[in-house]
Amino acid sequence: MKLLLLLITASFLLNEVYPWRIFRNGRMVGGNVGIPKPDKRREGVRDIPEEWFTQSLDHFNPTDERTWQQRYFSNDQYFDSTAGGPVFIMIGGEGEASVSWMTRGSWIDDAEKHGALLFQLEHRYYGKSHPTEDMSTENLRYLTSQQALADLATFITAMNKNYSLPADVKWIAFGGSYPGSLAAWLRFKYPHLVHGAMSASGPLLAEVDFLNYFKVVSESLATYSDDCVTAVQQGVDQIGTLLKQEIGQENLNEMFNLCNPIQESLENPSDISNLYETIADNFAGVVQYNKDKRMNNRAAANITIDVVCEIMVNQTIGPPVNRLGKVNELLLSTYDEKCLDYQYDKMIDSLRNVSWDSEAAEGGRQWTYQTCTEFGFYQTSSYEPHIFGDQFPISFFIQQCEDIYGDIYDADFIDGAIDRTNTLYGGLDIEVSNVVYVHGSIDPWHALGIIKTVDESAPAIYIEGTAHCANMYPPADTDLPELTAARQQVSELIDSWLKN
Incomplete structure (x- = not known):
């Protein structure tokens, strides 16, 4: 354990990051369909x-x-x-x-x-x-x-x-x-x-607990190698170990460049869940858009399964948890962000903003509402084996619906909403x-x-x-x-x- 703690690495970047702005609920900032690259065959097309x-x-x-x-x-x-x-x-x-x-x-x-x-x-x-x-x-x-x-x-x-x-x-x-x-x-x-x-890429089946999302993420990472998946799981397990120790907590703050010390959140399970989910989403976002032709962020387009897995299997970086930190560092840098903000209340406060001039109006508040009232689609940690841990179960996402929109949006409400959607459209039996x-x-x-x-x-x-x-x-x-x-x-x- 002493060796693990000594090998922790630090990262210092540029601006503050809010993970719910970049990739959340399977949605990339700007929407899931990106801007297509220019087509050389059609240069000089008319203004629209x-x-x-x-x-x-x-x-x-x-x-x-x-x-x-x-x-x-x-x-x-x-x-x-x-x-x-x-x-x-x-x-x-x-x-x-x-x-x-x-x-x-x-x-x-x-x-x-x-x-x-x-x-x-x-x-x-x-x-x-x-x-x-x-x-x-x-x-x-x-x-x-x-x-x-x-x-x-x-x-x-x-x-x-x-x-x-x-x-x-x-x-x-x-x-x-x-x-x-x-x-x-x-x-x-x-x-x-x-x-x-x-x-x-249209999901036709509304589902509250979309546990197979991270199953496919794991399988997609395995197209590089099984060692990549193993390293991810080991790194996530090591986060849990570090959270239990004072020096380990300090190292997590530096390794993932957390905007607020993890010590402030040890008594807040929602903060810890948000941290685990954000680390999982680092890989989910890369997998979902692997080698696509979006031009929203050219640097991000170059971050592929191969890139993150090369980091995860590189033992010279240190233990697997260090490699998770390096992946996080790469993504923060790519999106020109300074630190990783994992605090639950900040996320909820942002998504409660009802103004069209707010950051939530980019689509975060609207899409979250649609997941709460029609689709679910919650990418939980329910899939076993728990490659990304088990810290963000379905209850974590249902609580967000209640905290953002009101107590009526509870588990029974969401279950009914999903049933209604599948009744309206037929699900996979359309x-x-x-x-x-x-x-x-x-x-x-x-x-x-x-x-x-x-x-x-x-x-x-x-x-x-x-x-x-x-x-x-x-x-x-x-x-x-x-x-x-x-x-x-x-x-x-x-x-x-x-x-x-």
């Missing part, structure tokens, strides 16, 4: 201005006449109106809509091929689409997937009129991550408006045609999606070796053959839908 659509606040209460302005983008540069070209719509999700998607991404290749008119509709309560004066819990009652789908249906109906589109025009929906779920559900709920849908489900084996979210074809009219494409929404990004020379083949298969399916 933002546009606004008058939307109903509550689609399911005809006596409520309140409206708001929803942001969208359009691109008609490929549209062949004389040939009755189709319409493609990119569904916005748990982050700000990016105009970059209007000229980049694999869907642009299909739009050019078929002469499609393009739209992207930002999701209510995210980005600049603010339906209410603030994000109070009372106002968030209008933040539901059902309302979002009705937004899409209303928008599609209006655009058909605005563009004088023929009655038999075919709309194809595209979405990745939560919008991937919405794409499938849109086709399911509004088949008279949407002819087909590409659902990438019966729908002209939908393609695309998932990557590295992406933990595939555990809640359809990865095997049951109905040929709604096939699944499971890509070995790729992560979250990989098929949506522009093609690159470094793409795995399986990824290239998946894009081609999606394109062929769209061809067949448009012919029928």
Whole structure:
């Protein structure tokens, strides 16, 4: 033990970090679908201005006449109106809509091929689409997937009129991550408006305790080596040992560059749970976006499973807990952060802020609300063996719902909410045609999606070796053959839908 304590390393970085800003509840800051890299094949494309659509606040209460302005983008540069070209719509999700998607991404290749008119509709309560004066819990009652789908249906109906589109025009929906779920559900709920849908990395099964998330994270780390997984588990176990000793606590403060001394939190189980979950999320975020084509943070894109596992198996750094510290140091530095803030009350206070000008308005408060009221998706430490420890069980996440939004959002409420969502959409038993489900084996979210074809009219494409929404990004020379083949298969399916 003395050797372990002597080998502890320190790290001193730049700014203060709040882990719930970067990666939390399986959501990366900015949303789970990133900004696609520029496509060299399409340099000098036209400027795409933002546009606004008058939307109903509550689609399911005809006596409520309140409206708001929803942001969208359009691109008609490929549209062949004389040939009755189709319409493609990119569904916005748990982050700000990016105009970059209007000229980049694999869907642009299909739009050019078929002469499609393009739209992207930002999701209510995210980005600049603010339906209410603030994000109070009372106002968030209008933040539901059902309302979002009705937004899409209303928008599609209006655009058909605005563009004088023929009655038999075919709309194809595209979405990745939560919008991937919405794409499938849109086709399911509004088949008279949407002819087909590409659902990438979409979790279709709402689940309170998403324990298989970290199962897939562990399996994905094992694609590098079993030694990497073993080292992670040993490092996490050593954190527990250090927490029991005064000198060990001091070393943890330095090793993980904690914003507040761990001694202040020894009597607060929620702080300790938050610390363990944050360390686990260091690996989860890397795995979820392993070798993708996002350009939100170029430095972060270079941090892959190979990079973190090379650190974890490097015995010259010291014991496994030291290596966990080095991974943490790398990520803090990458996101230009000074220290790791793990304190529970600070996180809760931040997520209680109802102002559109707050940091929580980036999407953290909204997405947490949707997990509490519709989806669950809580990535707990319930999976055995406990590679990342057992300090963040489902009760830890349910408590957050109560602390942020009120006591009504307890375990019984959330259980009922998840049952309702699966009843509304069918979970993994959804019966729908002209939908393609695309998932990557590295992406933990595939555990809640359809990865095997049951109905040929709604096939699944499971890509070995790729992560979250990989098929949506522009093609690159470094793409795995399986990824290239998946894009081609999606394109062929769209061809067949448009012919029928």
